[in-house]
Amino acid sequence: MELASKKSTNTSKTKVHSFWKTAKNQKILYLMSLPFVAWVFVFNYLPVWGWTMAFQNFRPGNAIWEQEWVGFEHFIALFQDERFFLALRNTLAMSFLGLLFGFTIPIIFAILLNEVRHSIFKRVTQTVTYLPHFVSWVVVAGIVTKMLSTDGGIVNDLLMGIGIIDEPFQFMAQEKWFWGIVTVSDIWKEMGWNAIIFLAAIAGLDPQLYEAAKVDGAGRFRQIWHITLPGIRPTILVVLILNIGHLIQIGFEKQMLLGNPLVVDYAEVLELYALNYGIGLGQFSYGTAIGIFNSVVSIFLLFLANGIFKKYSNQSVM
Amino acid sequence: MAKKSLNQLSYKDYLFDIINYSFLIVVIIVTLYPFLNVLAISLNDSTDTIRGGIYLWPREFTFNNYMEIMKYDNLVTGFFNSVLRTVIGTVLGVFIQAMVAFTLSRTDFQGRRFVSTAIVLTMYFSGGLIPGYMLIRDLGLINSFWVYILPGLVSAFNIIIIRSFMDSLPFSLQESAKMDGASDFTIFYRIILPLCKPVLATIALFVAVGQWNQWFDTYLYNSMNENLTTLQYELMKILENTTMGGSQDANLMRPNEGEQANMVSPQSIKMAITMVTVIPIILVYPFVQRYFIQGMTLGAVKQ
Numbered sequence: 171m172e173l174a175s176k177k178s179t180n181t182s183k184t185k186v187h188s189f190w191k192t193a194k195n196q197k198i199l200y201l202m203s204l205p206f207v208a209w210v211f212v213f214n215y216l217p218v219w220g221w222t223m224a225f226q227n228f229r230p231g232n233a234i235w236e237q238e239w240v241g242f243e244h245f246i247a248l249f250q251d252e253r254f255f256l257a258l259r260n261t262l263a264m265s266f267l268g269l270l271f272g273f274t275i276p277i278i279f280a281i282l283l284n285e286v287r288h289s290i291f292k293r294v295t296q297t298v299t300y301l302p303h304f305v306s307w308v309v310v311a312g313i314v315t316k317m318l319s320t321d322g323g324i325v326n327d328l329l330m331g332i333g334i335i336d337e338p339f340q341f342m343a344q345e346k347w348f349w350g351i352v353t354v355s356d357i358w359k360e361m362g363w364n365a366i367i368f369l370a371a372i373a374g375l376d377p378q379l380y381e382a383a384k385v386d387g388a389g390r391f392r393q394i395w396h397i398t399l400p401g402i403r404p405t406i407l408v409v410l411i412l413n414i415g416h417l418i419q420i421g422f423e424k425q426m427l428l429g430n431p432l433v434v435d436y437a438e439v440l441e442l443y444a445l446n447y448g449i450g451l452g453q454f455s456y457g458t459a460i461g462i463f464n465s466v467v468s469i470f471l472l473f474l475a476n477g478i479f480k481k482y483s484n485q486s487v488m
Numbered sequence: 489m490a491k492k493s494l495n496q497l498s499y500k501d502y503l504f505d506i507i508n509y510s511f512l513i514v515v516i517i518v519t520l521y522p523f524l525n526v527l528a529i530s531l532n533d534s535t536d537t538i539r540g541g542i543y544l545w546p547r548e549f550t551f552n553n554y555m556e557i558m559k560y561d562n563l564v565t566g567f568f569n570s571v572l573r574t575v576i577g578t579v580l581g582v583f584i585q586a587m588v589a590f591t592l593s594r595t596d597f598q599g600r601r602f603v604s605t606a607i608v609l610t611m612y613f614s615g616g617l618i619p620g621y622m623l624i625r626d627l628g629l630i631n632s633f634w635v636y637i638l639p640g641l642v643s644a645f646n647i648i649i650i651r652s653f654m655d656s657l658p659f660s661l662q663e664s665a666k667m668d669g670a671s672d673f674t675i676f677y678r679i680i681l682p683l684c685k686p687v688l689a690t691i692a693l694f695v696a697v698g699q700w701n702q703w704f705d706t707y708l709y710n711s712m713n714e715n716l717t718t719l720q721y722e723l724m725k726i727l728e729n730t731t732m733g734g735s736q737d738a739n740l741m742r743p744n745e746g747e748q749a750n751m752v753s754p755q756s757i758k759m760a761i762t763m764v765t766v767i768p769i770i771l772v773y774p775f776v777q778r779y780f781i782q783g784m785t786l787g788a789v790k791q
Contacts, residue, residue, distance in 0.1 A: 192598050198672040203591040203603045206584060206642045210610050213639050217615020217623045230622070279515070282508050291509075297777065298516050301523075304769045306701030308724045312762055313522040315727065322540040324525065358519070390504045423704065427724065441617060448618040449708070461616030 224459040244459035254460070256435055257443040258467070260349075264425070264439065265471065267353045273413050276361050277406060280368035281394055296369075299362025307359075311427035314355050318342055342428075348436040352424050364409075371405035372398055407483065414475040440464040523766070530554070530763045534756035553760040562714055563722050563761065570700060570719040573636040577699040581641050582692050586684060588642065589650035590676045595659075611644045624709060633716055635709045636702070646691045653687035654680060689779040697769065723761050726754065 193200065224244055226237040248254050279299075286292045302310065317323050320338035329335045341347055379397050388396065422441040429437030438446075440460060448457015524544050529537055533548035534556075541547070557563050591597055592604050615623070620639075629635040657680065665675050681688075703720035710716040 189598070196597055196599070196672070199591045199594060199597045200599055202587050202673065202676070203597075203599065206588050207603055207606045209642050210607055210644075212627075213623070213642075214610040214614070217619035218613065220615050220619025220622055223619065223622070230625075282511065285504070285508055286512065291512075295512050295516055297774075298519050300777070301770070301773065302519060304697050304701075304773065305766055306703065306720050308701075308703050308720050308727065309762055309765055312723065312727045312758060313526065316526065316759075317522055322537075322542065324521065324543070361515075362519070389498065389500050427727070444617050449621055454618055454622065457618040458616065461618055465613075465616065 221458060221462055223455050224462050226455055228455040228458075230454065240455075244456050245463070247456065248459055248463065253438070253443065257438045257440045257460075260425075260436055261439040261441075261464070261467065262471075263349055264352055267349055268356060269413055269475075271353055272356055272360065272364070273410060275357055276364035277368055277402075279361055280365040280372060281398055283365065283369065284372045284398065285390060285394075296362065299365070301362075302359045303363035305359070307423045307427055310355060310359050311424070314351065314358075314428065315342060318351070342430060343432045345433045345436045348429070348433045352428060355424065355428065367409060368402055368405060371402040375401040410479065414472060414479070440467070526759045526762050526766075529756060530759035532756070534753045537756055538753055553756045554764075557757055557760050557764070562717050563719070563764075565715060566717045566719040566722045567764070569633070569636075569716060573633070573702075573718065574696050574699040577637050577640075578692050578696045580637060581643070581646075581695045582688055584641055585643060585646045585691065586650050586681060586688060587676060589647045589654055590680055592647065592651045593654035593657075594662075594672075607642065607644045607647060609644075610642075621708065630709045631713045631716065632710075635705055636699070636718075639705075640698075643695075646694065650684065650687055650691060653684055657683055686779060689776060693772075693776045693779065700765075700768065719761075719765050723758075723765055726758055726761065729754075 222234075225241060226239050228237060283292060283295060286295070318325050318341040320326060320340055323338070325341070326335070326338040329339065330337075341351065375398065379401070380393055383393050383397055422439050422445070425437045425439050426442055426445075429442075441464060444457045444460035444464065447453050447460065521544075525542070528544055528546050529542050530553055531549055531551070532542050532546035533550045534553060536542075536548045588603070588607065592600055592607075594600065614620070624630060624635055624639070629638065661679055661683075662675050665679055670678070701720060703718060703724045706716070706718045706721035707724065711721070
C-alpha cells in the first residue's frame with residue numbers, strides 16, 4: 171500500500187518532469203504557436219468580456235469598478251422599443267429567405283450544369299458564375315442599384331419594352347421589395363460559387379450508375395432524381411449544416427449598402443440597429459445589449475433549425 | 489460512350505437539353521451583363537450617358553471618366569491604401585496561418601490540443617460589434633493603418649484548411665530533416681512551406697480578395713482620417729450618396745484645389761470607380777481559378 175502510493179507520486183513526478191523536458195525540446199513549436207493563441211485571446215476572447223457593458227451604464231474612460239451597474243435595464247428598454255421589433259422581424263425574415271434560397275438554388279444549378287455535355291460551355295458557365303463572388307458587396311450594391319434604377323436601368327427598360335409597366339418603377343424605394351432584392355442579390359453573387367462543392371460531389375459519382383439507369387430506360391429527370399440527388403445527399407447535409415451554422419452571422423453589409431431611408435423599416439437588421447445606437451449615438455451599453463440579443467436569436471435559430479433537421483433526417487448538426 | 493448516348497437521345501432528352509442550355513445562357517447573360525454595362529458607361533462620354541440607352545457598348549468612347557477620377561486625392565490615396573493592405577495583410581496573414589497550421593499538424597507537439605481548441609473555438613462565437621469596437625479603441629488602433637491588418641490575422645478557418653493539407657504530407661520528410669539537426673522552424677520554412685504552394689495560393693487568394701473588398705473597417709475606425717481611406721470605402725460613400733439612382737448630385741466630390749472641376753456626372757464617376765475596384769480581381773482571376781476550386785472543395789470536405 172505504502173509502496174504503491176510512493177510509486178504513484180514518483181510517476182507523477184516523472185510525468186511533470188517529462189512534460190517540461192518535452193516542452194523544452196519543442197520550444198520552437200511553442201514559439202511558433204503560443205503568440206498567436208495570445209493573439210486570438212486579445213482579438214476574439216477579450217471582446218466577450220465587453221458583454222458586461224450591457225449590464226452597466228457604461229462610460230468610456232471609467233474603470234470597471236467605477237461603472238454603474240444597472241442589471242437588465244437596457245434589455246427592458248429594448249423590449250419596449252418599437253424599432254427593435256422591426257429589426258428582429260427583418261433579421262428573421264432575411265436569414266430565413268437566405269437559408270431557403272441560398273441553399274437550394276446552388277444545388278439545382280449544379281445539377282443542371284452537370285447535365286451539360288459540352289465541356290467548353292460548362293467551363294465558361296462556371297468561370298462566369300464564380301466571378302461575382304470575388305466582387306465586394308459595395309460593388310454589387312452599386313450594380314444592383316444601377317440595374318434597377320429608373321433612368322437607364324435594364325430591368326425597367328425591359329419591363330417597359332415588353333409593356334408590363336408604362337413608366338419606370340422605383341424598385342429601391344419599395345419597402346415590400348427590399349427582402350426580395352437582398353435575397354436575389356445574394357443569389358446573383360453566390361450561386362455559382364456555392365455550387366462548386368456540389369459539382370465536385372457529382373463528379374465523384376460512379377458513371378456506371380448512370381449507364382445502368384440508361385439501360386433501364388431512365389430519362390434525364392429520373393437519373394437526376396434517383397442517382398444524382400441521392401448520391402450527393404451526404405454533401406447536401408454537410409453544406410446544410412454549415413449554412414445553419416452561418417445563421418449566426420446574419421450579416422448587415424447587404425442591408426446597409428442596399429438600404430436607404432425610404433425602406434429603413436424593412437432594411438434595419440439587429441446588427442444595424444446596434445450599430446446605429448451603439449456607435450452612431452454613443453449608447454455603448456444599449457448597443458451591446460442588442461448585440462447580445464442578436465447572439466441569443468442566432469443560437470435559438472440554430473437550435474430550431476437543428477431540431478427540424480433532426481426530425482427529418484435523424485441526424486444532428488450539433 | 490458520349491456519342492452512343494447522344495444517339496439514344498429521345499425527344500424528351502432534347503427538350504431537356506434545349507431548356508437547360510437556354511436557362512444556363514440566361515444565367516450567363518444575367519451575370520455578365522451588369523459588368524459589361526458598367527464598363528460601357530464608364531467608357532462613354534459622361535454628358536452623352538445622361539441621354540440614356542447605353543447598354544453593352546459605349547456610344548461616344550472616351551477615357552475621360554477615368555482621367556477625371558484620378559484628380560480626386562481621396563481616390564488615389566484610397567487606391568494605394570487598398571493595395572498596401574492587400575499586400576501586407578496577405579503576406580503576413582498567410583505566413584502566420586501556415587506557421588500555426590504547421591504546429592497543429594505535428595502530432596508529437598504536446599501543446600497541440602490547447603492551441604487547436606483555443607483557435608478553433610473562435611469560429612463559433614464573437615463578442616459582437618460594439619465590444620469589438622471598444623476593444624479596437626482601447627488598443628489605440630482607431631485612426632491607424634494597422635486596424636486593417638491585425639484583427640483578422642489569425643483566421644481559424646484558413647488554419648484548418650492549411651493544416652488538413654499539411655496532414656496529407658508524409659511525416660518522414662520531417663524526420664529525416666530532424667536527423668540532420670534542422671530546427672522545427674527550419675523544417676517548416678524550408679521543407680513544408682514550399683510543398684504547400686497549392687493550398688497557400690488558395691488561402692492567399694481568399695485573404696487578398698477579403699482585404700481588397702473590405703470597406704467596413706474603414707467606415708467604422710478610420711472614416712475621420714482621409715489619409716487612411718480605402719478604395720472600397722470611397723466607392724461606398726459615393727454610392728450611398730446616390731442610392732436612389734435618379735438623383736444627380738453634382739457636388740458629390742470635391743476636386744483638389746487648383747483643379748478645374750469638369751462637369752462629369754456622378755453616374756459616370758461611379759461606374760469608372762467600380763471598374764477600378766473590379767479590374768484587379770478580373771485580371772488575377774483566370775490564373776488562380778484552378779487553385780480556389782481545389783481549396784474550396786478541400787475546405788468544405790474537411791469541415
